[in-house]
Amino acid sequence: MFLQRKFLLSFLIIFTVLMTYGCDDEIINPDISEAEIIGTWILTKIIVSYPIGQKEQSPTEENLALTIILKNDKTYLRSQNNKGQITNDTGTWSIERAVLSLTSDSKTFNFPCRLDGNILLAATTVIDPDSGFMVPLKLEFSKL
Amino acid sequence: MLKLSVFHCRVIFFVALFFITTEICKSQGFDFKGQISSWGMGTRNQNEWTGNSGIRYIPQLNYTYSEGDSVALNTEVLFNLYYQTDFNSSDHAFKPYRAIIRYTTPQTEIQFGLQKINFGSAQLLRPLMWFDRIDPRDPLKLTDGVYAIRFKYSFLDNSLLWLWTLIGNTENIGYELLPTQENAPEFGGRIQLPLLSGEMAATFHTRKVNAELYYYRENRYAIDGRWDVGFGVWFESVLQQNFSSLTTYKLNRMITIGADYTIPQGSGIYIMAEHLITTFSNSFWNTDQSRQISAIMISHSLGVLDNISLQEYYDWNNKNLYQYLQFQRTYDNFIINFALFHYPENGGSLFLNGKSSLLSGYGLQLMLIFNY
Numbered sequence: 229m230f231l232q233r234k235f236l237l238s239f240l241i242i243f244t245v246l247m248t249y250g251c252d253d254e255i256i257n258p259d260i261s262e263a264e265i266i267g268t269w270i271l272t273k274i275i276v277s278y279p280i281g282q283k284e285q286s287p288t289e290e291n292l293a294l295t296i297i298l299k300n301d302k303t304y305l306r307s308q309n310n311k312g313q314i315t316n317d318t319g320t321w322s323i324e325r326a327v328l329s330l331t332s333d334s335k336t337f338n339f340p341c342r343l344d345g346n347i348l349l350a351a352t353t354v355i356d357p358d359s360g361f362m363v364p365l366k367l368e369f370s371k372l
Numbered sequence: 373m374l375k376l377s378v379f380h381c382r383v384i385f386f387v388a389l390f391f392i393t394t395e396i397c398k399s400q401g402f403d404f405k406g407q408i409s410s411w412g413m414g415t416r417n418q419n420e421w422t423g424n425s426g427i428r429y430i431p432q433l434n435y436t437y438s439e440g441d442s443v444a445l446n447t448e449v450l451f452n453l454y455y456q457t458d459f460n461s462s463d464h465a466f467k468p469y470r471a472i473i474r475y476t477t478p479q480t481e482i483q484f485g486l487q488k489i490n491f492g493s494a495q496l497l498r499p500l501m502w503f504d505r506i507d508p509r510d511p512l513k514l515t516d517g518v519y520a521i522r523f524k525y526s527f528l529d530n531s532l533l534w535l536w537t538l539i540g541n542t543e544n545i546g547y548e549l550l551p552t553q554e555n556a557p558e559f560g561g562r563i564q565l566p567l568l569s570g571e572m573a574a575t576f577h578t579r580k581v582n583a584e585l586y587y588y589r590e591n592r593y594a595i596d597g598r599w600d601v602g603f604g605v606w607f608e609s610v611l612q613q614n615f616s617s618l619t620t621y622k623l624n625r626m627i628t629i630g631a632d633y634t635i636p637q638g639s640g641i642y643i644m645a646e647h648l649i650t651t652f653s654n655s656f657w658n659t660d661q662s663r664q665i666s667a668i669m670i671s672h673s674l675g676v677l678d679n680i681s682l683q684e685y686y687d688w689n690n691k692n693l694y695q696y697l698q699f700q701r702t703y704d705n706f707i708i709n710f711a712l713f714h715y716p717e718n719g720g721s722l723f724l725n726g727k728s729s730l731l732s733g734y735g736l737q738l739m740l741i742f743n744y
Contacts, residue, residue, distance in 0.1 A: 242576065253616050254587040277549045279505075326585070327618065340585040340618050351585045353620040355652065355661050362621055362652050362661070364549055364583060 253340070258325040260343045265323055269296045269348055273368035276356075296369070304330060346371040403434040409512060409741045417717060417733025426456030428512075430469060446474040452514075470517050481524040486517040489536060491562060491575070493598040493606035496667040496683065497648035499626035500594055500608050502546045502577060503538070508669075508683060509696050511709040511739060518545055530571075534562040538579075553580040553587050560592075570599030581614075588616035603633035621652040621660060639673040664688040665722070677701050685722060692716040707741040 271294035274285045287293060293309040298321050308315040319332030328339045328350065339350040348369040356363045406429065413424045431451055438444040452469035456462065471486040492500030496508045504515040522536040538558040542551050552558055560577030575594040580587050591613045598606040612624040630646035645668045652661040665688065671681035678701050685694040695714040700707060714734040715722075 240574070253618050256584075256586055277544075279544050279547060279549060281544070338618055340583070342585050349585065351583060351618070355620075361547070361549065361650075362619075362624065366584065 255326045255340060257342050260323055260326045260341060262323055264343055265328070265341075265348070266298050266300055268372040269298070269369035270372055271295070271367055272370045275366040275368065277364040277366075278356075279361075294367075306330075403436070405432040405434070405744065406430060407432075407512070407741065407743050409739060411737060411739040413735060413737040415733050415735035422458060424456065424458050426454060428452065428454040432470075442478055444474075444476045446472070446476070448472040448474070479526050479528075483520075483522045483524075486519055487522065488515060488517050489520060489522055490515075491534070491564075491573070492594075492596050492608050494596075494608045494628045494630055494646055495644060496669060496685070497628045497630075497646045497665055498608065499610040499628050499648070500575065500596060502592065505546060509698070509711070509713075511698070511700060511707065512741065530566050532562075532564040534564075536560050550581050550583050553582040556580040567597065568599060569601065570597060572597035581616075583616075583618075586616075586618060588614060588618070590614055603631055605629075605631045621654055623651075623653050623656065625649075625651045625653075639675075642669075642671045644669045662689075677703065687722065690716070692722075694722055705743050707739075707743075709737075709739040709741065711737045711739075713737070 271287050271292070274287060274290060274292075276283050276285065291311045293307075295307045297305040299305070302320050302322065304319055304321045306315070306317050317332050319330055321331070322329045323341070326341050326343075328341050330337050330339070337352075339352055341351075342349045348371070350367045350369065351364065352367070353362050353364050355361070408427070408429050410427045411425065415422050415424070429451075430453070433447075433449045435447045436444060437446075449471050450469040451466065453466045455464040468486055470488070472483055473485055474481065474483045476482075489503040490501070490506070492498055494500065503518050503520075506513050506515045518538050519540040520536050520538045522534065525533040527533070536559070538545075538552075538560075539555070541558075542554055544551055556579070558577065558579035560575070562573055562575040564571055564573040573594075573596050575592075575596070577592045579590055581590045592610060593613070594608065594610040596606070596608040598604065606628075607630070608626075608628045610626045612626075614622050614624075616622070626648065628646050628648045630644065632642065632644035635641040635643065646666070648665045648667075650663045650665075651659040653659050665685060667683065667685045669681060669683045671679060673679050678699070680700075681698045683694075683696040683698075686692070687694070693714075693716070696711060697713070698709065698711045700709045712734075713736070715732050717732045
């Protein structure tokens, strides 16, 4: 019984230590300059990760159109048509270590990115309404 | 004239090789087993019937070396060879299913290789499904293994300590949505302690997630227990912590509570119920998103050979009901399994099989299983 308590206590201590210990995100390709990312970006592909693997969809399959204009003056314009629901918003943008930050109405959204020529890949996560899982999503944009 | 593809030649070669090796090695104390299964499934969804059919062969080679009653060395090698078709396209594979070297002493067990690691009491809704993907509807209970080293130590008071490290698993395992960073080992452990009329366990696992554009550390903590209080009760509680500022939610909690009871009527009617709550949040005390699923299973033996079971799942968020009725007749080496199912149109995602249309709608499945 003493040994059991000792092991359980050890596990709880390890749990507590590990829960408070963390490390930063490690960006794989951190080199994207501001000059490279300025322009008009149109969503061309949606890549969703499910437990059994990835599924690629075109925005038209999802009835979605998304354009983001990143301007020289560090402001952005987002135009979205999601199944007929049109959203336009503006704000400011910045990029640091390949993480694009879009700030609008004092809310900031961070997207790790990879730039490959005129193709920009941005990662995020959403809740899949069918499964209830938080699924990772990659959005592929082409530069106009 | 009969034309054989490279795949068919490979199949014939491995089957022939296996049977020849079996005959040679039988005389040297090896043990050979195998399982051949074949299935056909028809599903009606959106006013259209679709079909799926296939055959699977799992040969198994075991070898045991023991020194007295105390120390033993086992090896276990299984392959998974299958062909399936939906009559428009087909899929086939020949892949290792298990490849294990196991060394056991009276209180310890160490196991290397491609193996199944699973634990926990929940049967249908399993938060502790960390390293396997056993589908409760599958009569074969097949699941891919993980490359790991697993150590178990049994204390004299029936407590159990598990320690493991996984390496070389680049595909998603269990509930994982993103794979582990290549060549980055994963570590974990579990302590199981007897408590009152049952047992309780604490489990931990850590890995480095490959989110393709970035890596981050993921820790999982779990507590689970099972007791017999006239009927069986259990719970599994998992907290997954993402050490990333780039994921939408940092915490994912899954809690299942369950109970079972056998009604002493005839050969017994087994009833089991589970309820799963999944939540996502950024702080421990808040819940930003949640999902609840309930499940029941009722099974009854109709004589010595036959068993009938019903599984029902209800997704409270999407208000979807999933039903699976299974009849099984078991002979010595031969099993006939027949199932009727009814899923909602988006039903595939409940069972971790992705968005396959074959898991939507309603239909039937016949499976024949031969063990030798």
